Amino acid sequence: MRAMSPPVGLPVLAESDLVRQVARRLTDAIVHGRLAPGAKVAEAAVARELGISRAPVREAARLLESQGLLKASPRRGFFVRELSAQEVDELYDLRLCVERHAAVEAARRLTPAARDGLRRQLDLMRDLARRDDPAAIVEADYQFHRLICEAAGNGRLLRLFDGLASELRIVIGLIGRLYDDPGEIARTHEPVLEAIEAGHPERIVAHVDHHLGVARREVVRLVQSLAPNP
Amino acid sequence: MRAMSPPVGLPVLAESDLVRQVARRLTDAIVHGRLAPGAKVAEAAVARELGISRAPVREAARLLESQGLLKASPRRGFFVRELSAQEVDELYDLRLCVERHAAVEAARRLTPAARDGLRRQLDLMRDLARRDDPAAIVEADYQFHRLICEAAGNGRLLRLFDGLASELRIVIGLIGRLYDDPGEIARTHEPVLEAIEAGHPERIVAHVDHHLGVARREVVRLVQSLAPNP
DNA sequence: CAAGCTGAAAGTGTCGACAATCGACGCCTA
């Protein structure tokens, strides 16, 4: 039942729940850019590399397809999703929609613990900005937004945010350095948190809009510069 | 540049993709109540019934799991998702968030064609209300909201709406008769469309809020009355 | 009579195999 052939290289996966593990590994490879957009994900190759059979790989691929990380082309296989500038724009449109709501809700039911978590995350970002570690900053940025969604107290909203964010990571992981001035991130996040703490819905929406608007323009522009062909 | 042979080769050959077909059948069975919430979906049984092997069934089940229609329990199989009143509430929260945005965007870029489509859909609902066909009314209701999301011109938003709606269908299909007064549906939709045509964001949001708020309370109440036991 | 144990049946997780299909390469034809 276990793979008998001695596969070289990668550690053989533990049994059961292979699907989730494969999905995690593939996701990781995609958001970290080891699998570039458009790259083919051959089931046989993945299976060989992990020392398992193709069945779990196929199921994991379906999972990632439904999350928008892979694209299935019948009879041809799975490919890492390619995001056009317009699709990135659409994604940010939804993020705006979702995060406005999340921030307002988070303000309505802000617990001291959630507030502290957000403050700590902001401090962390300021710290990372000083050290100039682009990857860590992007991660911390993501976590800050995620904490807001978490504080909104709607589990499904959080899942939705994760889905949008993971799709965006396809391109963001590629970009590497998202902002020219790392310190800018902390500065644009701060008013968002302040507005949440103050609890003024209009100010919250305004600041979220501004912050995401800046990020959106940046990412869209970078995506366009990456793929300038029609 | 090469000249592609047939400029319009519309009929893509029937994808021999069993997975999609199985997914469609299972989805159908769930939203039409033939598979009740909590029911076990045994792959072997489904495969036997359809005369195919288990592999495509498993993949289809994963697909539906990611859509929230099924729930996977490791080593035990797949079960039709059970929605608590709170989860339904959360779903409506997201619908509110998404449909507000969709309606405002739809108003911003309303084409005559989209406007006509919405008007026709409203007429259809009025018609169905007179005939008192609950299932058809629910379907027409769904289509009206979907048209608004379509008019918003964001493909991903539409997919998101479809996801939320299909989850809600688990319970709505169960309820059967959603409103006591069928004519009420048309009446609560009308101001939404009018606000969209008028193009006043605040009025749009207000009417969407009101309409969905009514529906939400109704569905949540019915779900609670259906499953008040632990 | 209820509770716990036992064993078999059913079902899942995974595997290797096989036919159908796709893409690429090279050959033939103008």
Next chain:
DNA sequence: TAGGCGTCGATTGTCGACACTTTCAGCTTG
């Protein structure tokens, strides 16, 4: 030399098989 056609290898879609788990009915026991 450019373009179309057939063949070959590689990959996908699907299948049946097997070991391990879970479930459940029937039996034993307190």
